[in-house]
Structure formats: C-alpha cells, structure tokens
Amino acid sequence: MAPASAPSSASVAGRRHRVHVVSDVHGNARDLATAGAGADALICLGDLVLFLDYADHSRGIFPDLFGAANAHRLVELRTARRFEEARDFGARLWSGIAGDRATVIETAVRKQYAELFAAFPSPTYATYGNVDIPHLWKEYAGPGTTVLDGERAEIGGWTFGFVGGGLRTPMRTPYEVGDEEYAAKIEAVGEVDVLCTHIPPEVPELVYDTVARRFERGSRALLDAIRRTRPRYALFGHVHQPLVRRMRIGATECVNVGHFAGAGRPWALEW
Numbered sequence: 470m471a472p473a474s475a476p477s478s479a480s481v482a483g484r485r486h487r488v489h490v491v492s493d494v495h496g497n498a499r500d501l502a503t504a505g506a507g508a509d510a511l512i513c514l515g516d517l518v519l520f521l522d523y524a525d526h527s528r529g530i531f532p533d534l535f536g537a538a539n540a541h542r543l544v545e546l547r548t549a550r551r552f553e554e555a556r557d558f559g560a561r562l563w564s565g566i567a568g569d570r571a572t573v574i575e576t577a578v579r580k581q582y583a584e585l586f587a588a589f590p591s592p593t594y595a596t597y598g599n600v601d602i603p604h605l606w607k608e609y610a611g612p613g614t615t616v617l618d619g620e621r622a623e624i625g626g627w628t629f630g631f632v633g634g635g636l637r638t639p640m641r642t643p644y645e646v647g648d649e650e651y652a653a654k655i656e657a658v659g660e661v662d663v664l665c666t667h668i669p670p671e672v673p674e675l676v677y678d679t680v681a682r683r684f685e686r687g688s689r690a691l692l693d694a695i696r697r698t699r700p701r702y703a704l705f706g707h708v709h710q711p712l713v714r715r716m717r718i719g720a721t722e723c724v725n726v727g728h729f730a731g732a733g734r735p736w737a738l739e740w
Contacts, residue, residue, distance in 0.1 A: 492706025
C-alpha cells in the first residue's frame, strides 16, 4: 500500500525532499523495516513498545504473561475508566509472577526494542512515546538513529522540532511528565517548520479516540505554541482512532500521522 501523502510544497535548493513519518508502532517491526523506502529520512514519534493491543487482546507483554482472557478484562476496566479496579486487578495478577515486576517488564521491552531499533532505516529521527522507556533507547539506537526530545534537527533545509512523551494520566504509563516540564520542552524547541510530538494539541476533535471512547490527554502548551509560532505542520500520534485526523489551526496543518501498528504504512511529507 502506498504511503499517504501531504500536499507538495516548494522545493528547497532545487531538489525535492521527502520524509516518511510514523507513530504508535507498538511492536510492528515487519512494516517498520520498509517504512523508510523511497524517503530521504524516517521520523518516528514514539510508542514502540506493545504492552497490550486493544484490538487484539492476545498480543503484547501483558497477554504473554497473563493470557488473553485477563488482557480482555483489563481492557474492559480501562475502557470503562475504572482505573483503580484495573490497577487492583493487575496487582493481583502480578503477585503471582516470580521476580521483580520492573525487571520482568524491562526484559520484555528490551526484546522488543532490539527488534524494532534494528528495523529503523538510516537516517531515522525519533522521539519517545508515553509507553516508551527513554533510558533504554541509548542502548539500542544505532549510529543512523538520532533521538531528540525538546530538540531540533534540520532535514532538507527545513527545521524539525521534537517533543516526546505524554502528560500525566490515570493510566500511569512509563514516560508521562508534568504540564510545566512538557511546556518547557515545547518552549525549548521554539520556531520550526515542522513540530513533531507524540501527543496532539488539546483540541477535542484531535484527542478523542472513537474506539476507546475517551478523550486522551493533549497539550495546551502545544496548542498555544502552534498558534504563536505558526509552523507549517504539526505532526503527532498517540490517539489511535481520532475523531478527526487532520485540521488547520491558523496557518498550521495539524496531522495525526496514524496508528502505525494497525495501518502499517507511513505518512509522507514532501517539499
């Protein structure tokens, strides 16, 4: 299947440039291995880890440990926003596992990271998702992969800013930060041509997941920065089945670049 494409822009320095963008990979190493084909670079906006697949409850670290039936029950509780019950349910299951919980999870994550980082083409520019474990990335990112968080990179004459992670939620995923810390990363990036984040700006149509039937957390600081700095594009993921996949905010085209685990194809940006 061909990549979805953005409208073409003016060329830079006499030649055209193309990047492919993915987010929410969630263990899909097979399609990740070809996601950069035909592009000058691949951009990944995080969530490499697959802890629990809400569409297929037999896939992920959780069902590998506890089975699909228990994964189904956990999804039911979370979807109903019964987060305390979900945590209690999970705690009971973990009490039957030999070994330290953090160590068991890290071992499983390491196995996924080894496969996923090996699938990245060169060059890849990547930032963390909320389910990722940042301190492990430096062990797996090869020389062709640049990891950025609150930082900028130049690709084909355009400046790209990267902000990883998510904001704090009752889900308590591994890389959630406070609003002030997240806003500081947005501020550090400053004015860019393309603003790349894992989570969307705080706009109801962009943060509502139609399958999970809940509003995910978007960033007000990100929305303010888009209005203030007017990047050409704001690219993000996190919400797997959004009510709206793209919309304009002032001069900026805001695009959910897709749930790559399910779609298996990148979003393409040309200029």
